[in-house]
Amino acid sequence: MDTRQLKTLVAISTQGTFARAADIVALTPSAVSQQIQALEQELNTELFERTSRPPKLTPHGLQVLEMAKDMLRLEEDTKASLRGDRIAGTLMLGSVRSSALNLLPKAILRMRNLYPDLKTNLRVSLSSTLISDVAAGRLDAAIVAEHLGFPPALRWSPFLREPLWLIAPEGTDITDPIRLLNSRPYIRFRSAVPLANLIDTEISRLGVVPQDIAEIDTIGSIVTCVRQGMGISVVPHVALQEPEDDRLTRLPFGSPQITRQIGIVERIVSPRGEIIAHMHEVLAELCREHGVRREVSTSATVMSR
C-alpha cells in the first residue's frame, strides 16, 4: 500500500471522476485506473461500482477511503511536527478523563502565575491515544496512568499514587465481596493499560468468575454506569471525587489495598520540558498525601526497561 494510491483514491472521491482525479495527482487516467486496480487486488475487494459513469464507491470503498484519509492525516501531522510547525505559546496537553482532570483547572490557574501568557489546549482522550499523540508530536505532554512499555522516545513521571476500590450501587450488601463478584453483573474495564490487567489479574487470583454485562474503556463512564445501577466494578480513588460518589458502596480492592500511579508522559527531547516540569510539581502538590515528587533522574525510563 502506497500513500500515492491513497492520495489518488481521495482525489477521485473529491473530484468525482478518474479523469479529473488524474489531473490532480499529475498522472494519466490510465495510471489512475491501474492504481485503483492494484489497491483492489491487495485488499481483495472492489472499491468501485463500475456499471455507471463515473464509477461509484462501494461501501467497502467508502471504508477504505476513511482509512486513506486517516493515514494521510497521520503522515501530514508527523511531517508537520518534524518540520517544527507549532502554534507559538500554546501548551498542547492531554489528559485521561477520570484521573487527575479535577486537578487540572487549579493546576492551570497556578501555572499562569509562572507563565502569564501561557495558553493551554487541553484534549481529553484515552491513554493509548494520548501516548500515541505525544510520541507523534501532536501533544506536548499528557496525563496518563502507568503503562507497561512507553515508546522509547517518551518518559513518564508519576505525580499521584492512589488506591483501588470495588464499587457497587447504593445499598448493596457487601459483607461477602467474593459472592458479590460471583453474582452481581460486572462492568469490566477494558483498555490497553496496566490498570486493566492489574484488576483482571487480582480478580483471577481471587478465583471469582465475574458475570460480565459490559466492557467499557473509560473509568469515568464505568462510575457513571455503576451509579445508574448497571452493576459493580473496580476503579481508582480519584474517580470517586464527586459528592454523589459518596453514596456508592465501596470496599478496598485487594489485601493490602492495591494502588496505581498517574503521571505525566512527555517526549525526552521537548522544547517545553521546563513548563512540563513545573506542571508536574504543581500537580504533585495538589495531590497532597497521594502526591509523588519527581526524581532527579528519569527513573521511570530506567524502571520501564
Add this chain to the structure above:
Amino acid sequence: MDTRQLKTLVAISTQGTFARAADIVALTPSAVSQQIQALEQELNTELFERTSRPPKLTPHGLQVLEMAKDMLRLEEDTKASLRGDRIAGTLMLGSVRSSALNLLPKAILRMRNLYPDLKTNLRVSLSSTLISDVAAGRLDAAIVAEHLGFPPALRWSPFLREPLWLIAPEGTDITDPIRLLNSRPYIRFRSAVPLANLIDTEISRLGVVPQDIAEIDTIGSIVTCVRQGMGISVVPHVALQEPEDDRLTRLPFGSPQITRQIGIVERIVSPRGEIIAHMHEVLAELCREHGVRREVSTSATVMSR
C-alpha cells in the same frame, strides 16, 4: 511513503539491526538500507544515528516509528474489517462522554430484554474519532452530536434535541450576561463539531470578545473546570445532569434559546442495523420530552447533502 518501508522500520526497531530486520521483511540488508534512506529523504530528516553499530533511532526516528505503527494498525484493522473478522455477538458501540452517556446503562439493560445474549463493548471517545472509527468499521455505531457532513458511508439519526446554557461558578452575578462574557475567563469548546461552531457563531453575533483561558475539547471536562472555578462557558443541557451541577449558575444561551441534537451514527450497510434501530428507539424513549423519533426514510442523509 510505502507501507513496506514502514514495516521495515518497525522490523528494525524490534530486531535491533538492519541485517536481522532484512530477514524479517525478506529483503537483503542493502535493500533495507536503501529503504530507510529513501524514507529519510522524503521526510528530510535523519531517522538513525549511524556513528554506532547497530545504528540507533534518533528522536525524530522514534516519532516516525510511532506514526508507522499507527498507520500499519489502521491498515490491518481496515483489512480485518473488510474480511469480516468480528467478535460474534458483541455490539461495538461508541459514545461521546457528556451527552447521552447517562442514558446508556438504562438503554443497555433494556436492550437485554430483546437480546438476552447481547454483550456491549462500549468505547468513550471524541466525536471525530468515533465517526472515523464507525466509517472504518472499528465500531458498529456511535452516539455523537450533529455534524456538518458525515462520511457518505454513514447515516446519522437524532434521538435527542437539547437546549444550550451559559454556565458560571456558583454565586456568579448573571444580571448582565454580555458583561460577564466580556470580563470573566472563558473556557472555549474547541472541537471539529458543529456545536463548537454554533457557540462561536452566536458569541460573535453577540459582539462580545471572550477572555479565553483554555480551549478544551470535551464538554464534560468543561463542566468540571467551571465547577472548579476556572471560568465560564457554554454547554448543552444533558451535560448538567449531576446533582452538584444544580449549584452552577446558568442562563439560557441565545434568544430564543439555541438547541442542538444528539443521535446515533452507523454505517448504511451494517449487519447490526436491526439492533441499532432498537437502541435508537430505547434511547429516544429515555429522553422523554427531548426525545426525537426516527423517521421512516434516512432523512438525515438527505439533509446532510
Add this chain to the structure above:
DNA sequence: TCTTATATTAAGAAATACTGGATATATTGA
C-alpha cells in the same frame, strides 16, 4: 591490531509504474 559483523556504495538485473494509443462502455442529446 586483527577479526568479525554490519552498513553502505556502485552497478546491473528485475520488477513496477506510467504513458500512449486503441478499444470498450456509459451517458447525453438530437
Add this chain to the structure above:
DNA sequence: TCAATATATCCAGTATTTCTTAATATAAGA
C-alpha cells in the same frame, strides 16, 4: 433510437524504481 461525447479499461512499450550482488567502509570486540 442512434450518434456523438466523455470516461474507463486494455495492451504494449518505455521509464522509473526497487532489489540483488559484489565490493568497500565502518564499528565493535577479542
